[in-house]
Amino acid sequence: MKKIFALFFLFLAFSAAFCYFQAKNRINATSENDKIVLVEIPSGLPSSKLGSLLKEKGIWTDELAYKVWNKLKQPSIQKGWYEIPPHQTLDEIAAILGSGKTATRKVTIPEGRASWEMPAYLKKAFPNIDEKRWNDLVQDPKFARSLGVDANSLEGYLLPDTYPFAIDADEKAILRQMVEANLKLRDQLEADPRPSKWKTLGSWHKVLTLASVVEEETGIPEERPLIAGVFHNRLEIGMPLGADPTVRFIFKNLTGPIYKSQLNSNSPYNTRKFKGLMPGPISNPGRKAIEATLHPATTKALYFVAKDDGSMTHFFSNTLADHNKYKDVAAKNRGE
Known part of the structure; x- marks a missing residue:
């Protein structure tokens, strides 16, 4: 009888060890996407719901492994848009989603362009840019002053450069970022x-x-x-x-x-x-x-x-x- 119990406990220990290593291997596996996938994390999304989002995007479909990993790690994720590279572990995915470094699109605005010429450059990365809204904002004195510009228009205050704009940036956000770059340059040159x-x-x-x-x-x-x-x-x-x-x-x-x-x-x-x-x-x-x-x-x-x-x-x-x-x-x- 003692021998049977010993064998039984040995079997349980072996089974537990096998399950542990199986779970560990599944948790440490890499994501299934073979190219960069864009993911939006909505505000207040609990990590317990993240697994469903990753599955929907074709990034991670092993739900059981995700649930085990989530209980062990309890990751912190932040609202925003993120790009998930191919073949990432769950730890690496969590690091990206918790970084707060929202995905960007780079746009180069050449020197010497008038404000009304700029939407043509922006539309390559942001096809939904509305030219009328853009021009209305540029010519809005109230909006200009809200950005710290003491003028009736933003013409001249949109510093040409290559910008990493947030992937969900709208006309206001883009104009704000360009004006901030201009005023930062002002402060640098004034201190010269x-x-x-x-x-x-x-x-x-x-x-x-x-x-x-x-x-x-x-x-x-x-x-x-x-x-x-x-x-x-x-x-x-x-x-x-x-x-x-x-x-x-x-x-x-x-x-x-x-x-x-x-x-x-x-x-x-x-x-x-x-x-x-x-x-x-x-x-x-x-x-x-x-x-x-x-x-x-x-x-x-x-x-x-x-x-x-x-x-x-x-x-x-x-x-x-x-x-x-x-x-x-x-x-x-x-x-x-």
């Missing part, structure tokens, strides 16, 4: 101990306003300080900036000819007609254009004209007579 044109211009709004023209006038980084120097010289002597991009902004005429009727516009943005700065930026300048505006090249030049020789660079001159000569050279370069 080097002498700058900040006091001359008087405000961050005016810095962005002039920088937006500098941005539009040249795509050559090395020329930006020179372009900025010319504009600062013109402002100092009361000479109109004379920048065609400001006229293009009025009519949203980004390419093609500028007509005489447009040059005669009475819009305060028409720097071909009126002296001083426009009421606000005509596009969203990048960091390099802003830095060039604050730290322009020292130059006596008052004029510049595109060489039109394929170099994308400009002739700079101190006098109108030299400027006219360079205009003739540019015309010859165009074959006129």
Whole structure:
């Protein structure tokens, strides 16, 4: 009898050990998804319900293993969108879902784009972006002030960059993130101990306003300080900036000819007609254009004209007579 009991207990011990190792192996298995799966964790979801969500997404279908693991670990998960890579253990999945690092989509906004051009870039990652809602928010003074912008529009305050936007971001969230980046740059540049044109211009709004023209006038980084120097010289002597991009902004005429009727516009943005700065930026300048505006090249030049020789660079001159000569050279370069 003792021998039978001993064998029985040995069998139980063996069975328990077998079950333990089986359960351990099942718990330590990896997920069944062979590519990244996007999962939304709703607010207040208990970990006991997570197993059903993982099964629904085809990530983890072994319900028993999940229940055992959940009782042992009692994981903490957070609301948000998460990307689950292939072949993850339950511990690794829990670490992702408890990190609070919401899944993102990267979008690059090039330098010098006007606000109304940006939805075209955003729609590649966020197809539900509403252009009208976007434009309405950009032009909403109340919304601008809620973001810390002392202006009637967000034009100029949407810093170009490559952004990791939250996957569920809407128009407001995206605008908020871009404005925050702009104002962070403002604080960094304001703390720069080097002498700058900040006091001359008087405000961050005016810095962005002039920088937006500098941005539009040249795509050559090395020329930006020179372009900025010319504009600062013109402002100092009361000479109109004379920048065609400001006229293009009025009519949203980004390419093609500028007509005489447009040059005669009475819009305060028409720097071909009126002296001083426009009421606000005509596009969203990048960091390099802003830095060039604050730290322009020292130059006596008052004029510049595109060489039109394929170099994308400009002739700079101190006098109108030299400027006219360079205009003739540019015309010859165009074959006129």
